[in-house]
Amino acid sequence: MSRCRAVARTLARQLPSRPEPCSIRAFTSGVVRAADVQSPQQEAVGLDLEPSTVLPEFEAALIKAGKMPVGSRRRRVAMRLTADIPFEQLPFQAFQEARKILAADREDKLSKIATELSKIARLEAKGAEDIRGGQQMKDTKLASLRRHVEELKILADVNDPLVKKRFEDGLGDMNKPIYRHYAEKKWRSYDYRLVKQRIEQFSIVPDVLPKLEPTADVQLYFRLKKVSPGDVVDSIVSERAPRLRVQLFDKGERLVTVVVLDADVPDVEADRFGKRCHYLAANIRLSPTDTSLPLSLVRADDQLAVPWLPAFSQKGAPYHRLGIFLLEQKAGERVDVAKLKELYAGREGFSLKSLRDKFGLKPFGFHMFRSVWDSDTADVMARHGIPGADVELRPVRVHSLKPPVKARGWEAKRQGPKYRHLWKYTKRIRGVSNARGWIKKR
Numbered sequence: 001m002s003r004c005r006a007v008a009r010t011l012a013r014q015l016p017s018r019p020e021p022c023s024i025r026a027f028t029s030g031v032v033r034a035a036d037v038q039s040p041q042q043e044a045v046g047l048d049l050e051p052s053t054v055l056p057e058f059e060a061a062l063i064k065a066g067k068m069p070v071g072s073r074r075r076r077v078a079m080r081l082t083a084d085i086p087f088e089q090l091p092f093q094a095f096q097e098a099r100k101i102l103a104a105d106r107e108d109k110l111s112k113i114a115t116e117l118s119k120i121a122r123l124e125a126k127g128a129e130d131i132r133g134g135q136q137m138k139d140t141k142l143a144s145l146r147r148h149v150e151e152l153k154i155l156a157d158v159n160d161p162l163v164k165k166r167f168e169d170g171l172g173d174m175n176k177p178i179y180r181h182y183a184e185k186k187w188r189s190y191d192y193r194l195v196k197q198r199i200e201q202f203s204i205v206p207d208v209l210p211k212l213e214p215t216a217d218v219q220l221y222f223r224l225k226k227v228s229p230g231d232v233v234d235s236i237v238s239e240r241a242p243r244l245r246v247q248l249f250d251k252g253e254r255l256v257t258v259v260v261l262d263a264d265v266p267d268v269e270a271d272r273f274g275k276r277c278h279y280l281a282a283n284i285r286l287s288p289t290d291t292s293l294p295l296s297l298v299r300a301d302d303q304l305a306v307p308w309l310p311a312f313s314q315k316g317a318p319y320h321r322l323g324i325f326l327l328e329q330k331a332g333e334r335v336d337v338a339k340l341k342e343l344y345a346g347r348e349g350f351s352l353k354s355l356r357d358k359f360g361l362k363p364f365g366f367h368m369f370r371s372v373w374d375s376d377t378a379d380v381m382a383r384h385g386i387p388g389a390d391v392e393l394r395p396v397r398v399h400s401l402k403p404p405v406k407a408r409g410w411e412a413k414r415q416g417p418k419y420r421h422l423w424k425y426t427k428r429i430r431g432v433s434n435a436r437g438w439i440k441k442r
Contacts, residue, residue, distance in 0.1 A: 052169075053080045070169070088162060102159050109156035116149045154181045174288040177251070184249040187217045195366060198229040202321050202368065208263050208275075208352055209325075209363060216365040217247040218326060232319065233311065233369045236376040239383075241279065241296040241308035246286055246326065246365060253287040255329040257361055258295065261352055262311070262371075264320040266393060277350035278322065280306035282335035305340035306347065310380050311371035316393035319370045325352060326365030335359050 047053040052070040054062050055077075059069055069076065082090065088099065123142060128135040157163045157178040164182075166172055172179030195214050199205055205212050220227040221243045227233060244258070260279035267274050281298045282305060298304050313320045329335060343358075344350060355361065378389040407415070414422055 047080050047083060052076060053083065055080075087165060099161070102161075106156050106160070109152050113149055113152045113156070116145055116152065120145050120149070150177050153177050174247075175251070180249045180251070180288055183217070183247060187247070187249075191217060195229050198368060199366065202230065204263075204321070204323060204366070204368070208261065208323060209356075210353070212363055212366060214364065214366050216249065216326065217245075218324065218365040218367040219245040219247075220324065220367045220369065221245065227367075227369050229368055231369050232372055234376060235310065235312055235371065235374055235380045238311040238369075238371065239380050241294070242324075244293040244295065244324070244367070245291050246293055247291050248286060248288045251288060253285055253290075254331070255282075255334065256284050256286050256365075257282040257327045257329060257335060257355075257359070258284060258293070258298075259325045259327065259352060259355065260295075260308075261323050261325065261350060262320050263323060264313075264318065265348070266314065266317050268393070274348065275350045275352075276309075277306050277344050277347045278309040278311065280304075280340060280344055282329070282337055282340060302334075302337050305337050306344055309347065310384055310386075311369075312377050312381055312386060313371045313373050314388050314391055314393055315373045315377075316395075317373065319372045322369055322371060324367040325363055327356060327361035327363050330360050333360075335361075 048055060048058045049062070051062065051067050053076050054069050056073055062069060071079075090096075120142060123131075123138065123145070126138070128138055131138050131141075133140075154177050157176075158181065163172075163178055167179055167182045172182065174180055174183070192214065195218075199212055199214075220229075222233060222237050223240065225237070227242075248254075258279065258281045259277065262276040262278055263273075265274045265276045279295060281295070281303050283303050284293065284298060286293070295308060311320065311322050344355075356363065381387075381389040406412075
């Protein structure tokens with residue numbers, strides 16, 4: 001008997017006996033027999049309409065209704081079999097014994113949390129004059145104790161299967177540190193590495209900023225299409241402002257500044273590249289639970305400084321790197337948007353480093369896409385009054401400054417008239433030999 005059938009038999013024993021309209025071959029990777037498949041004329045009811053328990057024959061109808069199935073087909077069959085059994089009461093002895101060990105460990109962590117909270121309360125009650133080092137040392141100790149409490153909260157729930165299941169089902173509360181811990185661990189496993197690789201590959205550091213370390217998950221969407229970091233986006237797609245999804249991994253609400261910057265603006269007269277600001281907004285509130293940030297909906301006078309300008313590239317120019325930077329503002333401080341409009345309304349010659357230093361901002365999030373000349377770029381530039389669509393840039397050949405290299409080798413030593421009889425073996429141009437006089441000598 002296969003392992004999957006043994007598991008299914010154990011689960012089936014715990015279910016109440018009730019007739020099924022048809023038999024379900026659960027936990028199998030073999031070919032499904034015609035007798036095991038429900039009739040397509042049968043209506044979907046009950047568990048057949050749930051994304052987590054839908055059978056393969058009802059998947060198309062569910063997707064057509066606007067819902068996507070959750071998990072694999074084998075998992076959904078298992079969910080149907082255990083629909084009447086709570087997850088924490090699954091009839092597996094090893095599972096239940098492991099839950100007892102985890103419960104004891106959680107009680108130990110909770111007692112440590114209570115001890116640390118009492119230490120924090122006693123330290124807060126003390127005056128700064130009663131502590132060696134004064135107020136600075138008091139603040140340092142309080143910050144250390146609070147960090148330790150947050151770590152204990154994560155350790156108390158990190159092995160709980162119910163918490164893990166809730167996070168995998170997308171039902172986790174990001175106000176709790178354990179779900180933020182899981183989300184950050186998932187982000188750093190791939191997306192963080194991809195963003196860091198793009199920062200290095202496209203020389204964002206040091207071309208735009210001398211240092212950049214992302215600490216938040218930033219995702220970019222153009223018209224419901226998710227854009228991976230570094231992808232080339234068509235001009236007509238980037239004509240409208242995108243939507244960002246920003247997932248923070250530390251608690252609390254904060255104000256952020258969003259900058260969209262083109263780092264490859266050609267300056268033909270100066271024979272160099274400059275920078276252009278395509279979007280600038282400040283005083284935008286973000287929190288771990290409020291992740292959606294549509295740039296097109298930021299219209300308040302105390303937030304929007306520079307409206308969205310479509311991404312474009314002139315014909316013949318290399319691709320343009322457009323970076324989306326999120327910068328955290330100082331706690332409790334708002335940026336003067338009127339001053340931003342005064343400084344950067346011209347868009348050209350924008351410096352993100354200067355903006356960071358003038359307003360005390362800290363970069364923490366990054367995403368990027370690329371723009372090239374395509375068939376719709378001229379129309380997009382005409383609709384938004386952008387000049388330069390009729391200009392085509394051509395590469396200028398740069399001759400090497402190195403002196404010519406003297407010929408070397410066996411043939412180089414036998415180029416003189418003394419070796420004329422050997423030229424028919426050495427002077428071959430496109431397969432034609434000089435021995436027959438087909439090529440004229442100058």
